Every structure is written in structure tokens, then in C-alpha cells.
Amino acid sequence: AIELDQVPHEIQGIVKAVNGLLDRLDKALSRERRFTADAAHELRTPIAALKVHAYNLRLSTTHDEREQSQQHLDAGIHRMERLVAQLLALSRIENGGGTPAHRRIDLTATVQRHERDCAALGAADGKRIRLAAEPATVLGDEPVIDALVRNLLDNAVRYAPPDGTIAVRVGRDGDRAMLVVEDSGPGIPEEARERVFDRFHRELGTGVEGSGLGLSIVAQALQLHGGEIALDTSPTLGGLRATVTLPAV
Numbered sequence: 001a002i003e004l005d006q007v008p009h010e011i012q013g014i015v016k017a018v019n020g021l022l023d024r025l026d027k028a029l030s031r032e033r034r035f036t037a038d039a040a041h042e043l044r045t046p047i048a049a050l051k052v053h054a055y056n057l058r059l060s061t062t063h064d065e066r067e068q069s070q071q072h073l074d075a076g077i078h079r080m081e082r083l084v085a086q087l088l089a090l091s092r093i094e095n096g097g098g099t100p101a102h103r104r105i106d107l108t109a110t111v112q113r114h115e116r117d118c119a120a121l122g123a124a125d126g127k128r129i130r131l132a133a134e135p136a137t138v139l140g141d142e143p144v145i146d147a148l149v150r151n152l153l154d155n156a157v158r159y160a161p162p163d164g165t166i167a168v169r170v171g172r173d174g175d176r177a178m179l180v181v182e183d184s185g186p187g188i189p190e191e192a193r194e195r196v197f198d199r200f201h202r203e204l205g206t207g208v209e210g211s212g213l214g215l216s217i218v219a220q221a222l223q224l225h226g227g228e229i230a231l232d233t234s235p236t237l238g239g240l241r242a243t244v245t246l247p248a249v
Contacts, residue, residue: 108133
């Protein structure tokens with residue numbers, strides 16, 4: 001940008017317009033870079049699930065096993081197609097391209113759907129997911145809520161150790177819908193719990209690969225929906241406990 005006090009008064013209007021254009025271009029490029037990183041992060045888990053289902057299909061020895069694996073594979077491909085649409089919707093929201101279409105969303109069904117995929121991924125390492133589900137409905141933008149749930153469960157499965165446990169609970173607490181995700185992983189030190197919501201921030205020493213985008217996507221989704229998240233230590237599993245609340249319908 002060019003400083004206005006460094007140019008003649010007669011052309012300051014033009015310089016101001018050029019500065020505004022450069023600023024908008026810089027913001028647009030930043031949004032595109034963030035979207036590319038988000039897309040790579042979001043697509044990793046469903047691609048891994050497809051690989052698991054394809055592997056199971058190859059190992060199937062009976063007609064029933066092949067049929068079940070094929071159904072899982074078809075469902076995974078459908079979810080992949082849906083995820084691409086969701087990423088585009090997220091990009092439009094972040095870019096200010098439109099107002100989120102708020103409607104009734106069955107939060108419990110959303111959690112159950114992602115729990116099935118995460119359970120398939122974790123089973124290879126002996127990881128177990130315990131799900132306690134009660135009815136909960138929220139008013140919001142479906143792609144954004146979907147991304148919120150997916151990232152919370154994906155984080156828990158990735159950070160839980162082999163043969164570890166993930167506990168998921170969804171339901172209502174008064175006029176709030178609640179989603180609690182706990183794991184038996186290393187957790188997050190108290191002094192680092194605010195930083196983990198920053199894009200690309202990753203705590204060292206966890207031994208888990210990642211882009212550092214999962215919790216930042218969660219925070220963005222909650223900001224759009226008047227929700228809140230609290231991080232602490234799981235009293236039963238010893239790892240991280242993430243408690244999300246949203247206005248319930």
C-alpha cells in the first residue's frame with residue numbers, strides 16, 4: 001500500500017482506491033490459501049475411511065460380507081461427494097458470499113453418522129468408541145455443524161493411543177444441546193488450550209500428524225452458531241475432554 005501523505009493531494013483519491021483494491025486482493029488470496037488447507041484437512045478422514053472399506057471388501061469371503069462392505073463403500077463415496085459440497089459451503093460463508101441457511105438439524109443423527117466412520121478407522125488399532133446418544137436438535141447451517149462434529153470425533157480418534165478409548169455423549173442440558181467428546185490420549189496442557197484454536201497450531205510431542213486446523217474449524221463453526229466449547233481433562237479416560245454447547249431447538 002502507498003502512504004497517502006507521500007503523494008500529491010490531486011491523486012490521493014486514485015491512490016486510496018488502488019490501496020483498497022490491493023487490500024481486497026490480499027484478503028482474497030489469504031482466504032484461498034486457508035480454503036486449500038481446510039480442504040486437504042477435511043478430506044483426509046473420509047478418504048481413509050474409504051480405504052478401510054475397500055480393504056474389507058477385498059478380504060470378504062462370503063456374499064454377505066461382500067455385500068456389507070460394498071454398502072459401506074458406497075455410503076463412504078456418497079459422504080465424500082457431500083463433503084466436497086460442504087467445503088464449498090464453508091468457503092462461501094467465510095468469504096461472506098451468503099448468509100448461512102439456518103434450519104433444524106438432528107445433532108444426534110449427525111454424531112451417530114460420524115461415529116460409525118470413526119469407529120471403522122479406529123478399529124484397525126484396537127481403538128473403541130463408546131457412544132451415549134439422547135435426542136438433541138439445533139438450529140443452524142448443516143454443512144458447518146457437520147464439519148464441527150466430524151473434526152471433534154476425528155481429533156479424539158487420532159490422539160487416542162492404540163487400544164485406547166473414546167467416549168462420546170450427545171443430548172440436551174436445559175435449553176442447550178450438548179456434545180461431549182473424551183479420549184484416553186495425551187490431552188492438552190492447560191496453558192496451551194487457548195492456542196489450539198489458532199489455525200495451524202499444533203502441540204509438539206504428541207507424535208500425531210496433523211495440520212492444526214481441526215479445532216480452529218470447530219471454533220469457527222461455533223462462532224457462527226452462538227455456541228461454546230470448553231477443554232479440560234477427562235476425569236475417566238485421562239486425555240482431553242471437549243464439551244460443546246449450542247442453542248437447542
